[in-house]
Amino acid sequence: MRKLMKSLSTFLFALLLIAGHAFGKDIYVSPKGSDKNSGSIEKPFASIKKAQLTARNIPGKVIIYLRSGTYYLSETVVFSLEDSRKANAGLTIKPYANEKVTISGGTPLTLKWESYKGNIMKAKVSEEHVFDQLFINRHQQRMARYPNYNPAVRFYGGSSADALSPQRIASWKNPAGGFIHALHKAEWGGYQYQITGKDVDGKLKMEGGYQNNRQMGMHDKYRFVENIFEELDTVGEWYYNKDEKLLYYYPESSANLTTAKVEIPRLKHLFEFKGSEEIPVTNISIEGLELTHTLRTFMETKEPLLRSDWTIYRGGAVLMEGAKSCQIRSCFFNHVGGNAVFLSNYNRDNKISGCHIAYAGASGVCFVGDPKAVRSPSFEYAQFVPVNEIDTVRGPKTNNYPANCTVENTLMYGLGQVEKQVAGVQISMSMSITATHNTIYDVPRAGINISEGTWGGHEISFNDVFNTVLESGDHGAFNSWGRDRYWNANVPVMNKIAKDNPALITADVINTITLHDNRFHCEHGWDIDLDDGSSNYHIYNNVCLNGGLKLREGFYRTVENNIVLNNSFHPHVWFENSGDVFKHNIITRNYYPIGINFWGKEIDYNFFADKASLEKSQKAGTDQHSTFGNPEFLNPAIGDYSVKSTSKALTVGFKSFPTDQFGVTSPALRKLAKKAPIPVLKGIEGVTTSESTEWFGLQIKNLETLGERSATGMPEEIGVLVLSVHANSPFAGVLKANDVILSFKQKTTYKVADLVALQQQNKSDKTVEISIFRSQNTQKITLDKPLK
Template sequence: MTLFRSRVGRFLIASLITVVSYTVFTGPSFAADIYIAPDGNDRNPGSRERPLATLEAARNKVRGMRGAVTVFLRKGTYMLSKPLVFGPEDSRSDGQTLTFKSYPGEKVTISGAAVVAVKWQEYKGNVKKAAITGDYIFDQLFIAKKKLHMARYPNFDPAASHFGGYSADVLSAAKINSWKKPEGAFIHAMHKHEWGDYHYRVTGKSTDTTLALEGGYQNNRQMGMHDKYRFIENVLEELDAPDEWYYDAGSRTLYAYAPDAPVVLTPQIRHLFEFRGSAEKPVRNIHIEGLELTHTLRTFMETREPLLRSDWAIYRGGAVILEGTENCAIRKCHFNATGGNGVFFSNYNRGGEVSGCHFDETGASAVCFVGDPAAVRSPSFEYNQSVPYDRMDKTPGPKTTNYPAQCRVYDNLMHGLGRVEKQIAGVEISMSMDITVSHNTIYNIPRAGINVSEGTWGGHVIEFNDVFDTVLETGDHGSFNSWGRDRFWHPVREKMDSLAAAHPELILLDAGKAIIIRNNRFRCDHGWDIDLDDGSSNYHIYNNLCLNGGLKLREGFQRVVENNIMVNNSFHPHVWFAQSGDVFRKNIVTKPYAPIRVNEWGKEVDYNLFPDEQALEKARQSGTDAHSLAGDPMFEDAAKGDYRVKPGSPALKIGFVNFPMDQFGVVSPELKSLAAHVPSPVIKNVADGKTASETAWLGGKLRNVSGLGDRSAYGLPDEKGVVVEAAPENSILARAGMKPGDVIRVLNHRDIANVTELMDVFQEINWMGEGEVAFFRNQAMQKLKVSFK
């Protein structure tokens, strides 16, 4: 009996081992690693010895497998003719993550380009041509790893301040007349006020000296092209410089200046990876790791969707697009010369992550979070739009769950962004909630490093980032920028004042959760270090080192700014609301405050450290800073970037607390070794205390436009004009229709740069007592026929 039981036991154990072995090693739920290689075969099993050839085959094979699966890509370049799409059928249960990653120690490139063989023939001088067989998109051209330039005017100049070269005569009659066949060319231009950019496709000639254009929808504040900052590309007659090229689609002929390779690469697709799910059926637990992603099409002509009332329009796509996902991640990837955005989180996403990545030379933004406008209650889509109070949905928060939330962007290096589009950011956040942006290094970009487009719906944490060399090709912006043109917003300030006063409950209907900005280092030499513009509300800003541009709070509510350091600059409060609830305390400023049209100074402005007694006294004349002090903050070692204050500093007496100076930016050793370092500012003698002088005129007061603060406050394209400081009710100035805050730019068809020019022109019309004035009011140019009698 015992022997029988032993034999039965051994038989059962052996049977069990056989069953387990079949399940683990041969069954359909086998959870081993999968391999693919450029020289693999999709009929192979996907083992290390017999790898698959394509990512698509690996994705399909994994669908029948349980457990955590890693798809290893062996070294080489994988050319995709269409994006790899993950749908709900690819979702993985918690603990059974699917990861596509490079094999350890091997470089893997995912390219959206086609390899085109070319046989060069002589054409003219250094320019050669090649007949192209097959249907290809020629949007960008790469020879080896070098990206060439479309034939352009003016020629590319890396030292140029805008677009790599610009010229005011791009649309001159003479230039247009010199082009025989400009169809398919592109005009790229800055916004007239430098608030981003515009792009147009040339569809032909209207006359010999005018072009027919389509486009110009890429900016949500329509004001037209800049007069100077513009260029044209994709014109055969402009093929006159090394590394330029042109493709004639009609004759299928490729032209290039001194090409030196038998093959070229030309991108064919906009996206490399697509995650396509929904809130009801999400794509879950899929990761992309350790890949170089490159060669995607430019998308500037697809950038047309307005982002509520911000200045932005957007294209919902990128080298990687995620829509309808949960717990999906992009890690340790190199986004190299992508034509548009890097990573785009569209609509419903939860628990998404971008970490350890390097974004370099992207056409647009690095990482975008953009929700569904249908999730916004009573949305408006342009600066001048508003929803009447009696038709407004007054329920707080979002209407649906179709937006990104609980996502993070951590330890990423972002630089050389916006090589095509200029209304971009390192990280863009719109119609999202609870996004964490932490330990990123962002620099060398045309606009903001981090941008929050509106107050919907807050909860973001912006911390330990290193952001510098920003706003390089645009204006009136900051290293961090935000808008808050939410439900309470109205383009006419007087109406918005009365609406907010009568219905303060509207203020935080959208910005319901505080946005935290802490422990960052910002430096902007062409704007503000921190710029809270147009209605930005519900912020807590503390422990930030601002190295040049200072901090601006334009009209908004419920902002607490404390324990920050502003080197070579100060606090810029602009056009505040009554009862704003704003707090500015325990900060170190190194210049006098620079207020513009602030009549009521919020909840508390006190316990701050000023550079000298004159700056402090000037603040106290406005009724602030009763307990503030003045004096040398006694920085530990400013030359080496250590702005902690020493024992005995007067800053400690007003409650300032030191915070770490060595935790900004990326943390991974590899990215640290690649990142540039923020330039240390030279501490300036900033105790000037000077303001623009005032001039009495027609019973009111005028002053010259002065500095970037005025340009931002009044929405000006430059720093020219005359500000109406006061226009009492019975004054001639008021009877003429002028109001405080108007900025006079033109009088009787003569441009007005300053008070002196205004007086000179006025003398010419004084005897008639009437004329025409053009001026900015509510950030828009207006005209009046006026009487000065």
């Protein structure tokens, strides 16, 4: 009987499980549907909201299928506690049968256009709208601006010192509602201001400038203004007069505005997950949607992120707060006005994967916790809690921060269209965030940024990050700060703190942060930049393509088995007993130390590209067991930096690692992604260089190795190196072996081909003028006879 009852109980339990799953249901939505329908495939709903409310009453797994078309949201879709699902009964919103589905935070306008003046058209707008952006036939247009937009210009696509000149301001009748965008004075991100009018003296009144946490003022040159009627003067620009409800637009000559689709954003967020630590929103997924038309949020970027250079706006096209085990999969974030995805405060086990984020106004994916979870927080670079007042308990005060969340296999580019203190992946006041197999490029600042040490444990791996720091400076493709509670900007004070209170160093960064198997490339800074106290890092198996690797003012950093091409190691301002380790790395330049009074725990067993660089390090007291030579990369022309079995790099402990696994993994995203720039290697001893050429009794070649640079004293690898001078040469007695020809007839000779071409252009001249570099000095030489 007991066995029978047990079998019956098992059977009933199985029935309940089956029944629970059986209650699951598919719900259908179509732009052509009706919310009075049943939600079946034959009679779909019209709104996501109706499907959401229906799903709340259905146990089991539910899929909301969206049929093809554009869904214009009049309000944000908010997932609350009522929408939470069990682990085996999740809710998914996705397109039906891979149909194209667009979720728009905007609204289409029906306009009647008429001529205004010259090529400018105008149209009356019937309703109240916020004109923040304008899309014509799905292409974003530009607010009337000065100077006009030019994509070839590095900063802002056009900037000018006279953008705020008294003369220009005087030409604006009513600039209220206009915006000023300016780079930070030191190129550390940017500022934005809204113009509120003019004062009695004709000077601008404005508000804003809080978008940067290192207040030093606007750059005096890199600035522009927009949304000012008098600057409407070129194709693609527009201006909206909200008082008269008139939209002005300068179309292309071929444009047909009668049939054009006109759209403007009206929402900041498309989807929100709003729960709490106590009762999180769980097991909801958004998949395969195009998300677009959200408002720009740069005037709300106000909250300082502790002592980093950032302020932040807590929002995005998708906002998660109080979410657990939720996912954003394979979505296309297309020209959203602010951040694409923002995980704020409590989040656990959420994942962003397979997404495509293009031309966002701010950042790609942000993980930002609650500053109230931080012990003894400070909120500006120069602020510091006195040591005797610091809370010395390790780790966070609360759980109100993102942890164990992931962004993976996501393509991001063209970010920071409006704001410049942005990143593809931004991490602040979070723990154990994983960023893996992402491809990030064409960004104004960092590709991946960690704002401070709180609370470590992050894994940054297999990312491909390049063309970074394009519209700023002094930063990295990967950038971090470590301005935690222990850190002080005053070096002697910091030395004493570290000596007297060593446990404070890792009181915030309680878990090691790991960077491994990434490829980084920075245009105007460092490929890997650990700045201002960044501590407790393990950095290995990374390829640095251009900017080198920098460690400043931190502790307990182990850097091993990395490859640094056409650059080197940049140790800046190290403290006594830092515990830093730099070993088993391949570098192709001499070190570039700044303010180094103490070397770390171990700087040795590295591989240099030339003897001069090794000897320089050994004289400084490091690298006594390091060696030099040609690393013998297998195929550097295609980015394969594995070394041959005969490489001397192996003798100092370097181990080859795969250099073809960086970036996104899905075939569709790999097809879309740009390729990282593969550098031409320079300065490696033993690598084949250009052949020498005989020219008027001189044996010459391009100066192109670090050894040649060292031998001649040249500051960089350019110019024409003189190898020998024949007795019958017209330059006999004038030039010497090891001279470097820098110019011919006052035109620079970067290489032999330049010298030959310039001589051919001036072969009838009776005199020859050249400049050379010899004995650390530039000299001018004139031959009073032609070269024949």
